Amino acid sequence: MTQAEAVGEERRELPRYLVDVVEEVCALWDSATLRHVVRRFGRRSRVAVESTEPVARRPLLVQLMEEMCDHQEGLAPLVRHLEVREGNTTGIQRLKVAVAAWEVELFTVEEWNDVFLLLDEVHVPDLRRWYADFLHCRGRASPPIHCTEPWSVFLHAATLNARPGQSLPCFDVLRQLALVADGEQHLALADWADAHDLALTPQGAEHEPAEKTAAALRTDVWSPTSYVIIRLRHLLDSDGDTDILLSYWWRVHPGEQQRGKDRRITLGQAEKAVRALIHNAESEWAYLRSDIAVEFLLPRVLLDLGVERWRKTAFQGVGGVLGEDHHVVLRSLDRHDRRDLHGRWGSRWRAFTEGNAGRVHWFPEDGRAHLLSEPPPAVVVLSEAPGSAQGDAWAHGRTDELGEALRAGVPIVLWDRRGLADPAFRAQLRDLLERHDLRTLPGVVKALRIATADRDAEANAVVGRHVALLWDDPDRMPVGPPSNDQEAARTVVEEGQ
Template identity: 30%
Template sequence: MDGVDAAEERGPARVRNELTAAVVDVLQESATVRQPVSRDLWLTMLGEELASPVEAFTGDTLRPWLLGMVEKCSSVRNGLSCLVRSLGYVEQQSPSVMDLWRLVDEWEAVEFFDGADLHVLRPVLQSVGPKGLTALARRASRSRTQELPLWCDTAWQVFLRLAGANSARGELPASLAFLALVADRFVEEGQPVSAELLRRWNRVQARDWGLDDEMTQWQRTEYVPPSSSHVPAYLMIQFEPDGMDPARYYLSHWRQSDSEGWHPVPGDTVHLHRDDLPGEVERLVEQAEEKWADLRQPVILEFILPWELLNEPVEWWHKESDSASPTPLVMDYAVLVRSLERLRRASWHRPWHNKWRQLREQPADSHSHWSRPGQDESYFFHLERELKEDQGAVCLVLSGPPGDGTGVGDRELLAGLRSGVPAVIWHRGDCADPAFKDAVSEILQDRGLGSLVERTAKWRNQALALGPQGWDSHVGRHLAILLDDPERRPGPPGPPRAPLKT
């Protein structure tokens, strides 16, 4: 009896019962589940995720209660995902949470394949390690899957993850396309037996689903590698004040590499001391580079900063700081800052959208506004009035840096944010520096501001060329650019209060 026939011996009920038991096995090993206080916190969050209260554990034996709770969650749409996500709010990326996500993917794959026993594929697919899996997943999903979660470290986990992924009418499902690609890889590596097992399973599934033509078309279609895209990838990093301790922040991040649309992938939220932010940013940049090793697009770093950090020279923070020659972020990336306050203040969004449309749709009629504060208090009022009346004013040049103690730069920036100006430029130390005025005049010579990022990068590169001993004397070292696209927004950062990072 071959592997495909053997798989039919395990019926759908047994497959689901074994998965339920496996989920409970993992939960029983979780410190959160074993301890009453943390368990209650988890159950509260789970009830909120499910929009239905969860019965607390009051008995003597934990396993029967867990079995019942898993059964309840599995009967609700996305219920098991809610279970794991709420546990992740307490434990973050613990081994238990990773194992549970693997089981959730398997559960959903079993449902997608109508209760089929998939274990005949497991040993073959688990022999394929993480190298190259993201590229195969992108190709199998027609680029709908841009990244793989951390727990997808074998071809088995990727197959489970892709099962049920959206496919257009007339397309081979991504999971079957992935198996075909892995089979081709086995052939190339001289493993014909493994390749034939996958192909046979695929043929049976395609026949049962009436997808013979789609399978044939997939196999006959010549793969054309994606061309280099000019649409940038983004790593967005957000610092949110703790609200209680002024020295601590919640750091969230998102990765966006889909050149066909805006689909940012959220990461964890961590709670850090102000002094630890640069180190965490360095870790996130390195992590993104590992995930994007085969990416052909340029990469932009965006920092979503609260008011008190807007003048922080984040583009000069380092990567590879453990080496003898750390590299400033600005050497490898275009770095922009954005305003957390504007992102969160919905009442500022209408003029923001209007000014952005002006910049995008009528670039020839767009221009910058240079702040020149007068001597009386009314200047700031009239600055905001003029910016709101002049729809073509899409860039504001500050006369002083925010946070310098004078309040001038802060109030000018506030006027700009309220009036919807999407671009703001300033010198982090001295906006009256003649070199700064010359640099900004050159940067803004394109009325449409279409080359704002590129021209700013040119001045920063001139500073880099002087090296660490000389770049502080160059204006490019001190240029700050806030560029806010209201259509390019991150998703929710997760729980409002993430656990402390240890």
């Protein structure tokens, strides 16, 4: 059993739009052509075409696609075969983009379409052998046999991960392919890679990764070696605002970060889904010597979820609380998705880890000038919870405190989950921040949550019960698409139970 299986996966469900695109491409086929394709790529579905009973086209295609999705290569071999048979028609282009966007959540649909159009003009003799040499030079296994076209090579490379701070293999592939492209196509491919590669560093900064590595190994800064990062985000194709996509990444020391499969669930199922995920993780990693940290990467609209109070799987009727058993912190998905903010974010984090950050910034007492001053503040305390504050701030022209802090690059933000922070809460929190090393704050907050577990839930001065901690480490971001033992798995969307 792989670690991905152990963490807990459910069976994949194909989205309707993907089946629609495949059916559109195959609409003009006769029954003999359809049987040929099914025999070539299917095993279980082959039985249906061998039967004397008539089989409808769409159910047969669904069965074939579901069968192919159970394999590592996914639907790419089918798409490549259809492209060879039909040519790169508009329908084939739509199919390539739809499959790529579904299997690998690395780029938007528009970005996949742009890069595939650029790659369509690239011609490399014996491309699969070229790509195999590329992978072997990087210590990776040979590519699948369907990697014979630039788009399929790039799609496969997009499923491979990289070490933090390094370019993903797909960008390296693109730059190598740009070298054999003609004229303006060469510039367009290189520009596309540079525009989307987060690991690019300016010239003359070759020694910066070594400095980051040293900082990441500091023992006085909380940096868990084993963790689960859980991302929740609303789905754009949802009929309402309750459908969300649950994604997760994990790392078990001394291994590298890996990614699990995405799940489509409702917001009401989130706590149950996380409970099952943590239960399976603890079962698989039962003999770890270190605690498993749990980090929630959330958009602003979901920051009011009290994830640290979510329940764990009970034992003999006794239930646990996530924030008491684990270091539980929040992270900002909105800033994670805004690459233009990553520079300031990284600078403040480095100042924080090296002990060169300014004093804690308290809203509303400290003005915007202090937030942008030198040395830069790395810790901000909000005057009220961000969920209740944003609408009021816009309506009354007040400062959007969380937005200002995140835009400025502040990595650590605290607030009172009850809404408007009362004076007793702020006084106790101020005393706490003055007495402890802020670089160990997640451990301090966990200890407070444990210590206050038996106290009165209405006690206003209990920081441990009501504090929310956003701890956003830019050196430990979820990177790359999902990977398995061969570092080449796919992202799939599944329906939650």
